Amino acid sequence: MNLTCQQLTLPNGLKVVLTPMPTESVTVSLLVRVGSRDETAKLNGISHFFEHMVFKGTKKWPTPMAVNRMIDSVGGVFNAMTSQEHTGFWVKIAKTHLPLALDFVNQTVFHSLLPQAELEKERGVILEEIKMFEDNPMRHVYDQFVSQVYSSTALGRPIIGLPENIKKMTRSHLVNHLQSWYQPQNMVLTVAGGLDRETEKLIGSVFADTGKDFNLKHGSVKLADKGGVKLVKKDIQQFHFCLGLTTFERIHPDRYVLGLLSLILGGNTSSRLWNEIREKRGLVYYIHAGIDSYFDTGYLVVRAGCDVNRAEEAIKITVGQLQKMTGKITDQELAEAKEYIKGHLALSLEDSQEVADLFGEDLLIEGKTKTIREIIAGVEAVTTKQVQALTKKLLADNQLHLTVVSPLADEAKFAKLVM
Incomplete structure (x- = not known):
């Protein structure tokens, strides 16, 4: 491939x-x-x-x-x-x-x-x-x-x-x-x-006939990461929340570790969050963990929507599952996550638009392109110990952010769950 x-x-x-x-x-x-x-x-x-x-x-x-x-x-x-x-x-x-x-x-x-x-x-x-x-x-x-x-x-x-x-x-x-x-x-x-x-x-x-000199600069960000809760009251039926923390820049050496961490946590229908919160308890219709990375920063986030009366339960389990990523991660979980990434990559390579975006964004933001073999090698090199260690570091170095859109207005109650 x-x-x-x-x-x-x-x-x-x-x-x-x-x-x-x-x-x-x-x-x-x-x-x-x-x-x-x-x-x-x-x-x-x-x-x-x-x-x-x-x-x-x-x-x-x-x-x-x-x-x-x-x-x-x-x-x-x-x-x-x-x-x-x-x-x-x-x-x-x-x-x-x-x-x-x-x-x-x-x-x-x-x-x-x-x-x-x-x-x-x-x-x-x-x-x-x-x-x-x-x-x-x-x-x-x-x-x-x-x-x-x-x-x-x-x-x-x-x-x-x-x-x-x-x-x-x-x-x-x-x-x-x-x-x-x-x-x-x-x-x-x-x-x-x-x-x-x-x-x-x-x-x-x-x-050929386009352009003039370009000398503008792209500013980097400096964060005072205090974590906390942001509550937006809205007259809706469900309780929607995002729970996450800041991570690191797009080209960080641990970028493949973070991708696998996110996937095992909540990236697909075999993930821990999907199994614990949707399959076992029927708490949510949707729940998903994902990452976003910029040239100088990034974040890991879990997104979900649940019954307003079971919001605390859903948040507690989400926090608990994130913390459990510091513990045992099975060889099977990691192997399946790696195959998932490689499989999705293979499917994307059949679409010329996906290929154009893959190489174009790399060159634009990172200044160089990665080969498909380099991407796969980066994924394959990740170990369970690296996933555990990265989770511990992220939780130690960063405060959790909880954002809520719901008909509820008790910010203090939810702050206790993440502080």
């Missing part, structure tokens, strides 16, 4: 990753190293706003309908996303239409018109998107957890922005955002799928 990718850098500084795959489709993905953590408090949400606006008309296709039709007319799909650390734009299309996909990404990202009339309409769309997230307790509690963990930093601000910011954003703000951050030296272009010998030349011709 391996893929060979070719890396090159265009004269304007744009990094390119080419990954041939035996598929009839091809994915073109342009990742830009700017996200919500790079924004000021007053312009929080601008990265996401800009991502919405690029499809509202370009020099070549001046209306939203014209933009949409270019990909719809050949049966392709396109979209964009914004995270704390990067913004991404992608097209997946039949490999015979690769020239169109490259042109589409170039036009929408570098030559968007950002029309004022569309900006006003999209402002309303984003404000409704904010309401939608707040009305979804599973999403809302997670957003509030991140806000709690990184409360004193830009990482704690919502990716989508606050309504008061969105209402004040102007076209000039978007143009300045484009000119400041959207430079080739701050980007990675990945093309994965059915490539041919002309792909490299084609990329050079499409993207």
Whole structure:
């Protein structure tokens, strides 16, 4: 199980990753190293706003309908996303239409018109998107957890922005955002799928005329990790909570250990939390443990929703299961977790979009790509003792954070469970 990718850098500084795959489709993905953590408090949400606006008309296709039709007319799909650390734009299309996909990404990202009339309409769309997230307790509690963990930093601000910011954003703000951050030296272009010998030349011709010098810096965060409880009272039926703690940066030597720790704890339907809380007790419909890592920090979090009358029980068991990860972990648990990761990796390698994201994000955030063999070797090298030791260290060095969205309002009662 391996893929060979070719890396090159265009004269304007744009990094390119080419990954041939035996598929009839091809994915073109342009990742830009700017996200919500790079924004000021007053312009929080601008990265996401800009991502919405690029499809509202370009020099070549001046209306939203014209933009949409270019990909719809050949049966392709396109979209964009914004995270704390990067913004991404992608097209997946039949490999015979690769020239169109490259042109589409170039036009929408570098030559968007950002029309004022569309900006006003999209402002309303984003404000409704904010309401939608707040009305979804599973999403809302997670957003509030991140806000709690990184409360004193830009990482704690919502990716989508606050309504008061969105209402004040102007076209000039978007143009300045484009000119400041959207430079080739701050980007990675990945093309994965059915490539041919002309792909490299084609990329050079499409993207050669873009860019100027880039000298902005990405600030790191300093945390005063005090842990604690954040309670958001909401008139809903369930008790939704996130329980977690801060970990470490994306390229930390223990990153594979942390991934396996999270998986054994609550990463799938064979995990300890799923078995103890859902299968044995029927306390929850959903419960899941996961990790998120940035270039300078990260966190481990358990997410769940339960009956309000059994909330204390669910939290106590979750805390207990995390603490038990410092004790015995069987060879079978670890072996099955490793096979799970390798199996999911194998499935993802069948999808050109997944492959483009895998190599593109590595190069953008870490400055280099990892081979599939390197990833598997990192996973295989982990021992049960390492998982136990890492759990002990994380619990010793960090305070637990508990975030709750529920109709209950007794913060002190839940604080006793995690302090």
